[in-house]
Amino acid sequence: MREYQTKNQVVWFDEQLLREDPSQAFDVDFWQQNDAIIGSAEGRGTTWFIQTQTMQAALRHYRRGGLFGKLVSDSYWFTGWQETRSYAEFQLLKTLADAGVHVPKPIAARAIKSGLTYRADLLSEKIAHAEDLVGVLQRREMSAEEYYRVGVEIAKMHHVQVNHTDLNIHNLLLDRDGQVWVIDFDKCYHQDGTDWQQNNLDRLLRSFVKEKNKRSIHWQEAHFSPLLEGYQQYK
Ligand SMILES: Nc1ncnc2c1ncn2[C@@H]1O[C@H](COP(=O)(O)OP(=O)(O)O)[C@@H](O)[C@H]1O
Ligand SMILES: [Mg+2]
Incomplete structure (x- = not known):
């Protein structure tokens, strides 16, 4: 640098x-x-x-x-x-x-x-050919595999001990190859231990629920399971 x-x-x-x-x-x-x-x-x-x-x-x-x-x-x-x-x-x-x-x-x-x-x-x-999950879910449902990949990417971030304090579906992108990207790390930081990690997932779940109520995205609570599966598999 x-x-x-x-x-x-x-x-x-x-x-x-x-x-x-x-x-x-x-x-x-x-x-x-x-x-x-x-x-x-x-x-x-x-x-x-x-x-x-x-x-x-x-x-x-x-x-x-x-x-x-x-x-x-x-x-x-x-x-x-x-x-x-x-x-x-x-x-x-x-x-x-x-x-x-x-x-x-x-x-x-x-x-x-x-x-x-x-x-x-x-x-x-700039993440090429990518759209945030809000945009994707306004058009269509996401597959279990795509949710799984979201979980994996979050687990990878937690592996590096990074706390994403604003983990919501505006800050997750899906590109045309099906790769998941995490953005917007303002105010995020390194944190030791694991007791904060669930908070990231809780916030993400609230974000799905919030956008569902706000603009009826193609999402249901059950879709959080494959995401958690990916998260736990990678951990
Ligand atoms: N590196 C990037 N590649 C592609 N799109 C991006 C990128 N950074 C931001 N965006 C788009 O811009 C929006 C706002 O950017 P973000 O960094 O989340 O700032 P903030 O939430 O503070 O306004 C994102 O939701 C995303 O759609
Ligand atoms: Mg943002």
């Missing part, structure tokens, strides 16, 4: 993956001017999809959700460069990707300090 630093900002980047100027890589206008924007997705904010010189990438600016987020939408308390959201997620993705867990490869992370706070961005691999 390389670092580019000025007085008030740091960019951490993988020089194999980022050929562009690291000081411009988080500037949506820069990509727009180069006709490199290939799409976008809406979550808390907009995630921009970009064609870089080496690969397709997803560019996200860190934002808060909730009521507090309405006041200070994208500012975080600065306690050190290595404590920033973007640096933490970059490192976590690197560890997971190196361990063979299906997560986006981290390309670059940035933090910009102003006064006592900072703002942050992350550039990571």
